[in-house]
Amino acid sequence: MTRFTFITSFVFSLILLSNIVFADDIKTEITKVTVNNKTLDDPFLSDILIEPTDKITFVFGKDYKYSSSSSLSFLINFNNGETKKNLTENKISFSNLSEGVYSLDVQAYVGENVEIIPTTVKFIVRKKITVFNKSSAFNLPPIAIYVLLSVLFLELILILYLLFIKKDEKLIITEQEEYINLDQAYNVLKQSYTDLNNANKNLNFNIKKMERIIGNLEDANVELLDQKENLLVKKSQLEELHSQKDELYAVAIHDLKNPAAAIKGLIQLLDDFDLTAQEQQEIMEGIVASSESIFKLTEELSDSISQDNEQNIINIENASLKKVIDTVFTVNNAYAHKKEIRLVNRSSATLPNFNFDPQKIKEVLDNLINNAIKYGPKGTEVILESFFTDTKVTIEITDTGVGLSDDDLKKIFTKGGKLSPKPTGNESSSGLGLWIVKKLVEAHEGTVWVKSKLGKGSTFIVELPINLTLEKVD
Numbered sequence: 001m002t003r004f005t006f007i008t009s010f011v012f013s014l015i016l017l018s019n020i021v022f023a024d025d026i027k028t029e030i031t032k033v034t035v036n037n038k039t040l041d042d043p044f045l046s047d048i049l050i051e052p053t054d055k056i057t058f059v060f061g062k063d064y065k066y067s068s069s070s071s072l073s074f075l076i077n078f079n080n081g082e083t084k085k086n087l088t089e090n091k092i093s094f095s096n097l098s099e100g101v102y103s104l105d106v107q108a109y110v111g112e113n114v115e116i117i118p119t120t121v122k123f124i125v126r127k128k129i130t131v132f133n134k135s136s137a138f139n140l141p142p143i144a145i146y147v148l149l150s151v152l153f154l155e156l157i158l159i160l161y162l163l164f165i166k167k168d169e170k171l172i173i174t175e176q177e178e179y180i181n182l183d184q185a186y187n188v189l190k191q192s193y194t195d196l197n198n199a200n201k202n203l204n205f206n207i208k209k210m211e212r213i214i215g216n217l218e219d220a221n222v223e224l225l226d227q228k229e230n231l232l233v234k235k236s237q238l239e240e241l242h243s244q245k246d247e248l249y250a251v252a253i254h255d256l257k258n259p260a261a262a263i264k265g266l267i268q269l270l271d272d273f274d275l276t277a278q279e280q281q282e283i284m285e286g287i288v289a290s291s292e293s294i295f296k297l298t299e300e301l302s303d304s305i306s307q308d309n310e311q312n313i314i315n316i317e318n319a320s321l322k323k324v325i326d327t328v329f330t331v332n333n334a335y336a337h338k339k340e341i342r343l344v345n346r347s348s349a350t351l352p353n354f355n356f357d358p359q360k361i362k363e364v365l366d367n368l369i370n371n372a373i374k375y376g377p378k379g380t381e382v383i384l385e386s387f388f389t390d391t392k393v394t395i396e397i398t399d400t401g402v403g404l405s406d407d408d409l410k411k412i413f414t415k416g417g418k419l420s421p422k423p424t425g426n427e428s429s430s431g432l433g434l435w436i437v438k439k440l441v442e443a444h445e446g447t448v449w450v451k452s453k454l455g456k457g458s459t460f461i462v463e464l465p466i467n468l469t470l471e472k473v474d
Contacts, residue, residue: 029061048123
């Protein structure tokens with residue numbers, strides 16, 4: 001019995017796995033489209049056109065081979081993100097829409113794991129324009145028919161009058177007089193027909209003229225809709241560029257703050273302590289390195305502003321990571337000394353040269369070490385270590401400070417995320433440093449993460465690939 005249960009469970013797992021693997025082959029279905037509760041026949045054979053006052057409803061398929069309808073939900077993206085929401089019901093309706101072209105993206109989900117291929121449908125909302133029926137262009141209008149029948153009826157009465165009334169009055173009518181009367185009646189009818197025919201031609205001419213005007217109006221309306229759609233795309237692009245510019249300024253201002261603070265701390269050390277010549281030399285080297293960092297950052301900011309693309313650009317070159325680590329250590333050592341924190345450099349002395357942006361990686365390490373000192377209590381340690389393999393270089397910054405809570409770890413690399421620990425020297429914090437670190441490391445195709453225990457300290461790990469191609473990376 002145990003063996004049979006195991007085999008059954010194994011077969012069931014294979015079937016479930018096959019359903020999940022091939023779930024992407026199933027496309028989300030729109031099974032029915034109704035306008036004002038009236039179902040459209042073959043709605044996707046031509047453009048769906050409705051008026052602004054109409055109510056349109058889309059019904060989505062619920063039956064899929066790998067799910068039950070109760071576990072199915074739908075992600076709706078309407079009109080390029082103007083409306084975006086999740087539905088558990090398999091239909092959605094729209095009404096009182098403005099004139100324009102609308103796009104509806106629908107994607108079904110099974111539970112929270114399996115996605116189904118999305119489907120897209122477009123429809124047009126505009127007021128209907130009265131179109132003349134061409135088959136009636138050459139038919140007489142009802143009033144013309146009534147006039148013609150009236151004329152014929154009067155002429156018939158006239159003929160009967162000439163034929164019978166005169167006879168009743170005993171007038172002698174010769175054959176010639178009858179012919180003249182008939183000829184006159186014929187001429188009257190002929191003139192009436194000519195007048196009606198001319199009126200019909202004028203009417204047909206006016207109808208064709210109106211059809212041309214309507215055609216021009218329809219073309220102009222389509223062009224206006226296209227222009228509106230293009231304007232919406234341009235608006236979205238401008239908003240994206242504006243967001244990129246804000247991010248660029250935030251990164252630049254934050255990166256300028258660290259070297260400026262380092263210079264201030266180094267100068268205070270020169271004033272506040274009796275230092276040996278060697279220590280003074282190290283402090284001067286730190287001031288020079290921080291000044292060079294400020295100069296390079298301002299130069300990059302100027303270049304980015306002058307370019308059409310305002311994204312941050314990583315400049316890859318073959319450089320020495322050991323030199324970068326030693327510079328960052330020198331710049332921050334004075335800051336650590338001031339706060340009575342021991343800064344230790346245990347990096348490998350044989351780190352190879354490889355392809356990376358030394359300025360950006362210097363910003364990464366400076367942010368991490370500066371943070372460890374900023375939030376570190378007096379008497380603790382900050383240890384900088386590095387080692388390498390054939391494919392990657394690993395850098396670890398470990399502190400024995402206050403550590404991070406679970407809530408802090410959830411938002412640690414988010415933009416503007418403020419963590420619970422407070423700077424121990426009343427320093428300021430913008431909440432951008434770790435977000436910038438993640439952004440720069442990922443631009444190098446690397447990874448960064450943190451291991452921390454509340455009250456025991458934290459370790460930040462940065463991994464960089466050695467074989468990054470020697471070119472500019474956006």
